[in-house]
Amino acid sequence: MSAPGCANREKHRAMARISASVGRGGRNHPEDVAMVQRLLNRHEMPGDPPLLEVDGLAGPRTMERIEHFQRTILGHSRPDGRVDPGASTIAALADAAALEHRRDPRRLTPSGKAIDL
Secondary structure, three states: OOOHHHHHHHHHHHHOOOOOOEEOOOOOOHHHHHHHHHHHHHOOOOOOOOOOOOOOOOOHHHHHHHHHHHHHOOOOOOOOOEEOOOOHHHHHHHHHHHOHHHOOOEEEOOOOOEEEO
16 A cells, blocks of 8 residues: 555656657647646746746746756756656656645746736
């Protein structure tokens, strides 16, 4: 029997699946990009860049936030700015989402628009 925390983590990992790579050099399917943007917005990091508009576009701010996550949370000295299906970055983003129950589910984007996470 698995612990409740493990079951919750697996649930969030299943919900955080992407079909193709997102970010620098990725396929950047809009639905995958939007998933990564939502997950990045849920995770607070030291020196956070501003929250992303969840628009499904892999622009420079999305790349910057992926790299910041990889550098800050995963400890990559040379982040590649890419999130691949089944790899360490998406797994870490999903684990971060599993901790979300401790935070307010609404946050503001840089333009002041409230977004549901």
